[in-house]
Amino acid sequence: MNILVTGGAGYIGSHAVQRLLRDGHTVVAIDDLSLGHREAIDALTDHAGDRLVFEKASVGETTRLETLMGDHDIDTVFHFAAFASVGESVAEPLRYYRNNIAEGIGLLEACNHAGVGRFVFSSSCATYGEPADEHIPIRENCPKNPVSPYGQTKLDFERILEAWAEARRNADEPVAVTMLRYFNVAGCDRTGILGEDHDPETHLIPVALEAALGKRDGMAIFGTDYPTPDGTAVRDYVHVEDLIDAHVRAMEHMQRNGASTPKAYNIGIGNGHSVREVIDSVRRVSSVDFPVRDEPRRSGDPARLYADSNLVTRDLGWKAQITDLDAIVDSAWQWMQRHPNGYEAT
Ligand code: UFG
Numbered sequence: 001m002n003i004l005v006t007g008g009a010g011y012i013g014s015h016a017v018q019r020l021l022r023d024g025h026t027v028v029a030i031d032d033l034s035l036g037h038r039e040a041i042d043a044l045t046d047h048a049g050d051r052l053v054f055e056k057a058s059v060g061e062t063t064r065l066e067t068l069m070g071d072h073d074i075d076t077v078f079h080f081a082a083f084a085s086v087g088e089s090v091a092e093p094l095r096y097y098r099n100n101i102a103e104g105i106g107l108l109e110a111c112n113h114a115g116v117g118r119f120v121f122s123s124s125c126a127t128y129g130e131p132a133d134e135h136i137p138i139r140e141n142c143p144k145n146p147v148s149p150y151g152q153t154k155l156d157f158e159r160i161l162e163a164w165a166e167a168r169r170n171a172d173e174p175v176a177v178t179m180l181r182y183f184n185v186a187g188c189d190r191t192g193i194l195g196e197d198h199d200p201e202t203h204l205i206p207v208a209l210e211a212a213l214g215k216r217d218g219m220a221i222f223g224t225d226y227p228t229p230d231g232t233a234v235r236d237y238v239h240v241e242d243l244i245d246a247h248v249r250a251m252e253h254m255q256r257n258g259a260s261t262p263k264a265y266n267i268g269i270g271n272g273h274s275v276r277e278v279i280d281s282v283r284r285v286s287s288v289d290f291p292v293r294d295e296p297r298r299s300g301d302p303a304r305l306y307a308d309s310n311l312v313t314r315d316l317g318w319k320a321q322i323t324d325l326d327a328i329v330d331s332a333w334q335w336m337q338r339h340p341n342g343y344e345a346t
Contacts, residue, residue: 001251002026004074004116006059006107007081009036011196012122012240015189016078017052018044019244026051028072030065031081032058035198039343043193060103062110069114076118076251077111079104082153085202086126086300089150100153101160108164117168117175118254120247123158123264125183125236126151130302137271137308140181140264147300154181158264165262176254183236183268183307185243187322187331195335196240197342204275205237205329208282209336211290218291221275222298232275236268236306239322239331243267249316268307269320277325285329 003020007013008029013036020027021044029041033056041054053072057064059081068074082100083089089096111117129145131138146152161177168175186205188195196206211219224231246267254260273281283289312318322328 001076001255002028002072002074003076003078003251004065004069004072005029005078005080007031007036007079008054009033009038009040010080011198012185012243013078013080014040014044014194015240016080016244016247017041018189018194019241019248021048021051023248026072028053028055028068028074030055030057030059030068032056037197037343040194058103060106062106062113065107065110066113069110069116074114074116076120076254077107077116078120078247079107080122082122084124084150086148086150087202087298089148089153090300093149096149096153100150101156104157105160108160115173117173118251119161119177120250121157121161121177121179123179123181124151124154125181125266125268125305125307127155127158127181128305131305136304137306138266139308140266140311158262162262169259174259176258176260177262178250178254179262179264180243180246180250180267181264182243183238183266183305185240186237187239187241187328188335189241190331192334192338195339195342196332197339199342204235204278205282205332206336208279209286209329209333212282212286212288212333213336213340215340218293220293220295221279222295223301224294225297226303228274228303230274230276233301234272234274234304234306236270236272237278237325237328238268238320239328242320242322246312246316246318249318253316263315265312265316266307266309267312267318268309269323270307270309272304272306273325278329281325281329282333285326285333
């Protein structure tokens with residue numbers, strides 16, 4: 001198949017490009033390189049021959065994308081490109097609405113012009129906000145009350161996709177949409193080609209690994225008074241390769257089943273680890289002890305978020321394969337040790 005991957009040079013998008021190439025597909029990757037890394041694409045090009053095309057482009061460049069989709073006979077879009085930092089979205093909401101919503105609409109217009117109706121969207125558990133205890137583990141029908149502009153943009157784009165799909169269906173145009181609500185994506189490609197490289201890094205596992213590597217002077221635990229067994233926040237850490245497998249299954253399912261109403265699925269391993277458990281894992285995997293200080297809660301951080309993923313198991317046969325926290329952490333540790341300065345120095 002021929003797949004357009006937006007955000008193809010980013011952490012998650014590059015892992016999708018790798019998997020699709022490995023499966024024998026042809027990939028057109030676009031990225032505006034504002035956050036993505038050209039080096040990630042270069043690392044994949046060596047193995048891809050002419051099955052990988054990269055263009056520095058943003059998802060809002062409708063005419064250009066329409067041409068790209070037509071030229072390469074694209075049949076499916078994986079839409080990863082987005083700003084995805086919760087705290088930043090609170091400080092700069094307009095940037096988030098412009099990038100995640102307005103630019104995304106440009107992409108859908110290009111799909112219309114090029115006649116592309118199969119679409120997999122990177123949504124987020126941030127669409128749920130702070131679920132009440134009775135909704136843990138979180139099912140797809142849990143009330144949606146995002147507490148950040150980031151989460152709101154993901155929920156709004158889900159609604160836009162639903163309206164887009166209905167309009168295409170009414171016009172007898174082919175359409176099939178899957179929306180995957182990611183929990184905490186972690187780890188790296190276990191062949192060691194791709195990694196996670198954000199600037200600044202704020203995510204728990206890479207922050208702790210940077211502390212183990214001596215790149216930072218220890219780290220903070222944000223909140224030790226949550227109503228959880230050890231007082232720290234609990235999250236569902238899903239390995240990036242498992243996450244991408246869900247996209248591939250969604251694409252194959254949509255191809256087999258033709259037109260369908262948009263479906264949303266939670267993508268998580270189905271249980272949670274506390275911040276302290278993650279730090280313990282990083283200490284075990286790296287064999288390095290590093291200083292940890294207790295700090296107040298980060299605003300907008302829910303106490304517990306983990307998925308009930310039964311729906312995606314039932315419909316797509318997906319289940320996380322890498323469920324051992326140390327294995328997830330180790331995959332990230334291997335890459336970070338070899339790339340202490342991220343992609344820059346490769
Ligand atoms: N944490 C620390 N210290 C750190 C970094 C994080 O204690 O230095 C804590 C956070 O407070 C949180 C947990 O570790 O309790 C996980 O934090 P991350 O920043 O790694 O991830 P989040 O759960 O905040 O964010 C993730 C995704 C977002 C998504 C969000 C939904 O990265 O894209 O889940 O809540 F929106």
